[in-house]
Amino acid sequence: MGLHSERSARTLVTGASGFTGSYLVENLAAAGHAIADAAPPAAGEHSGPSGLDIVSIEQCRRVIDAVRPDYIVHLAAISFVGHDDALAFYRVNVLGTLNLLQACADVGHTPRKVLIASSANVYGNVASDAIDETFPLAPVNHYAASKAAMESLVRTWFDRLPILIARPFNYTGRGQSPNFLVPKIVEHFARRETSISLGNLDVARDFSDVRYVARVYQALLESAVAGETVNVCTGQPYTLKQILDMASVLTGHEVEVRVDPAFVRQSDVKVLVGSPAKLRSLVPHVEPIDFRDTLNWMLTFDANDGARDS
Structure with a gap:
């Protein structure tokens, strides 16, 4: 299982x-946790080096029983909205998640905390500049619908396991796949390309830095809170046009933007901005990172080292 320390x-x-x-x-x-790796490979399959396939309840039982983890952080999912296998969203994101919880019950193990990553895409198109956790769910694509279904079923486990559901809004950083918009933009500026094809430039997102998200997850995991759902966001939206302008200022380079109708999806959420009020009340010591710093960090890395795989 790749446990680094039996004492942790x-x-x-x-x-x-x-x-x-x-x-x-x-x-x-770094904080002393002994990590059991049940990660899927970069190709996006749901089985990993540990032999765990979250779509298999038998595999989940075997791994949970063998590791008996104090904490479970469930990040594995199909997260690219444009993924071409609709059923895979539900097999992995819904059934895979439920298999982990069922496996805990089946082998008689109760972790101290189970942190499950959902997505702010469950809110759909909401006319608000500060979506909080009380807003109704209105998913508009299979990825979001799978996460909403997962959340609904996971909540039925709140009285059996200490579960916390995190709803991250958009976030980015070094190592994110260029399938995602910000890494794609960074890559074009770092390579000083002359043009880039994008979709709707007016789409606005509440972007966080992946380092901030990781710190939030750790703080939530180690907190006493359970049986809750919490947004992971900054409350500050940026449009793609603003990001392009920032990248241009940081690099001193301009890229011609071509709007490609193929990249404009009717199901795209137009504006997605969260309220971080609840998050700040739970983990007030975790400070967000300014998005300009995130973009500069990504541009420097990409220019010097090239993009790594996610």
Whole structure:
């Protein structure tokens, strides 16, 4: 299972080798957690080095029983909205999550905390500049619908396991796949490309830094709170046009933007901005990172080292 220390709290992280998982695992290991890696490989399959396949209840039982983790952080998911297998969203994101919880019950193990990553996409198109956790869920694509379904079923476990659901809004950083918008923009500016094809430039998102998200997850994991759902966000939106302008200022380079209708999805959420009020009340010591600093960090890395795989 890749346990680094028998004396430390055992923490099972699904998706440990993924974009978010790599940052979180580094933080947890530095804090003394013994990490059990149940991460899917970069290709996006749901089985990992540990042999865990979250779509298989038998595999989940075997791993939970073998590790008996003090903490579980469930990050593994199909998260690219444009993924072409609709059923896979539900097999992995819904059934895979429920299998982990059922496995705990089946082998008679209760962790100290189970942190499950959902997504702010569950809110859909909301006419508000500060979406809080009380807003109704109105998913508009299969990714969001799978996360909303997962949340609804996970809440039925709140009286059986100490679960916390995190709803991260958009976030980015070094190592994120260029399938995502900000890394794509960074890559074009770092390589000093002359043009870039994008979709709707007026789409606005509440962008966080992946390092901030990892710190938030760790703080929530180690907190006493359970049986709750919490937004992970900053409350500050940026449009793609603003991000392009920032990248241009940081690099001294201009890129011609071409709006490609193929990248404009009717199901796109137009504005997604969260209220971080609840998050700040739970983990007030974790400060967000200014997005300009995030962008500069990404541009410097990409220019010097090239983008790494997520």
